Amino acid sequence: MSDSDRTHDIVVWGATGVAGRFTAEYLTERYDSADLELAIGGRSRERLADVAADLTRRSDGWEDVPVVVGDATDPESLRAIAEDTRVVCTTVGPYTTYGSNLVAACVDAGTDYCDLTGEVNWVREMIDRYHEAAVDAGARIVHSCGFDSVPADIGTLLVQSFATEEFGAPCETVRIYLEGGNGSVSGGTLASFGELFEAVATDPLARETLRNPYSLAPAGERSGIDPGEQRGPRRDPLRGSWTAPSPMAAVNERVVRRSNALLGYPWTREFRCSEVVPTGTGPVGAATAGLVAGGLGAFTAAMSIRPLRSAIQKYVFPDPGEGPTRSEAEAGSFSIRVLGRGVAPGGRFTVEAEFGADRDPGYGATGRMLGESAVCLARGDLDSPHEGGVLTPASGIGLPLADRLREVGFTASVRQVSDGSA
Ligand SMILES: NC(=O)c1ccc[n+]([C@@H]2O[C@H](COP(=O)([O-])OP(=O)(O)OC[C@H]3O[C@@H](n4cnc5c(N)ncnc54)[C@H](OP(=O)(O)O)[C@@H]3O)[C@@H](O)[C@H]2O)c1
Known part of the structure; x- marks a missing residue:
């Protein structure tokens, strides 16, 4: 699927949680709806609607923040979200428990992805299972885009x-x-x-x-x-x-x-x-x-x-x-x-x-680091030799992230x- 067929630039997946909410707040306060096709996602439509209402109350640039619903344990729901999105930005953790199906969905759909994981055991598993497939699909899977690392x-x-x-x-x-x-x-x-x-x-x-x-x-x-x-x-x-x-x-x-x-x-x-x-x-x-x-x-x-x-x-x-x-x-x-x-x-x-x-560092600053990582990926504001793979912030995004954070x-x-x- 080409990027122009996708509805959302970025989905903040896990927006009802602590880190996801800070990330969604940051993105809606920094960018307005004319700049960014943003949606928030999670497993409860009701709780997401409350978060969306709060985001629009906080920021004049958003009359409405779309909501996408799925479940980390339901691969079909994740596939639908990944196929309709340029960058999935996820705070649904522990990633060892809830993360793998989403990485698989993003790789299958050729969708860029960033997260907050510090679970190195899980990152190793994702490298072994998905690096080659992500290279072939042109999906940038960028782990550890918060205070780690x-x-x-x-x-x-x-x-x-x-x-x-x-x-x-x-x-x-x-x-x-x-x-x-x-x-x-x-x-x-x-x-x-x-x-x-x-x-x-x-x-x-x-x-x-x-x-x-x-x-x-x-x-x-x-x-x-x-x-x-x-x-x-x-x-x-x-x-x-x-x-x-x-x-x-x-x-x-x-x-x-x-x-x-x-x-x-x-x-x-x-x-x-x-x-x-x-x-x-x-x-x-x-x-x-x-x-x-x-x-x-x-x-x-x-x-x-x-x-x-x-x-x-x-x-x-x-x-x-x-x-x-x-x-x-x-x-x-x-x-x-x-x-x-x-x-x-x-x-x-x-x-x-x-x-x-x-x-x-882990919340106010991490919301910005993760949010700007997602924006770099969505806009192609990257200095990276890779168009796909299981990547790190330095190898998958590079110095444009430092420029944006400054x-x-x-x-x-x-x-x-x-x-x-x-
Ligand atoms: N690297 C860093 O600097 C850094 C900083 C902060 C956090 N983190 C990591 O980020 C992750 C999230 O932390 P947090 O404090 O934000 O956690 P949290 O408040 O518990 O939020 C978890 C989110 O996951 C959602 N979720 C849980 N099970 C789900 C499922 N089956 N399907 C879909 N969504 C599901 C929750 O939805 P409900 O609201 O519906 O329960 C919630 O939105 C953790 O792994 C943490 O280690 C890293």
Whole structure:
């Protein structure tokens, strides 16, 4: 089916949920109905009608927001939506439970797709099952277009593009620092987190995905020199301060390595990347790094034991559907620094990117990152060598996403720094 036969530019699938609602609110406030053929989708016509009424109340640019109804467990309903849409933008998770039929429908219909998944086990499954078919169909399946993994992936792309242009060589190593911020977490995100631990307990492919730092690379290319995530507190080789493991490293590092592979290894096969939480210098920095690493280790251990996991999910985590209010999502912030080091004929160089926003990273900012990813795909505002495949933000969309996010208040900057100030 040609693109011009399709009714909708973008369907926000899961618009009755926390992240889907922020994404739909963002898109209807940023664009008007003359700019964008937008629809919202989900399984309850009634709840969707309430969301649509609220969206039109909030924004003068929309007299009506169309609604499409289906169910993640009903492949025929998803096929009908995919066939009538240019880009399906989905927040229906956990993706391990609810995501696969939609990816299949988009691949079959040659429809572009973006999501918010951090479930690396599921991304690996989608790569193995659908990458080749998506290439053949010309369907761009772009996973992880939220806080996982846009800042890390596009931040690395900013650093590497700058290094290549300025110094004629990419950075050999990139360190991603979760500098700071504040935000919240929804029941849907925690349910997805629980799903990942469940998969690791029951599925050998999920265990292999988390064991191998290159597990999201293309088949036949799943090995290399990068040792993978930092496990404990460590003094930082680039900045001299202490660092703790990042809770998102298992996702973001693998996504960045897949980007390098899908872009054709412009950063070389020896490229190494790591993501950490900086905790400061001296004894306080060391103690904080130890506390963060210990807390993360204890939480991971508890979530790995099924009865404890069930109890935590039942008594500690909020239910799916619960999450921050609009004012909470607008009140947060995040800031990520990406430092790259490389060698050029003129000597060693260091490049630094900053990526951040004054909004809750997982919700206010994620709604924008996902929404703008969908707009890039719908408008063909892309810098990518791929017309189809199971892709990453950097390899499937590229720097146009950074440009669009800058326009809506994100920091996405890059510069050379002297080695003394790194
Ligand atoms: N990467 C990031 O930065 C980031 C940030 C936020 C969220 N996320 C991820 O995004 C996902 C959603 O999170 P959330 O907090 O928005 O979750 P949520 O509030 O629970 O929303 C889930 C959505 O899925 C819909 N849904 C559930 N089962 C369905 C089915 N069978 N068919 C169709 N729709 C169905 C729900 O519809 P009903 O309203 O009808 O129940 C709801 O719209 C999670 O996987 C989370 O991890 C990622």
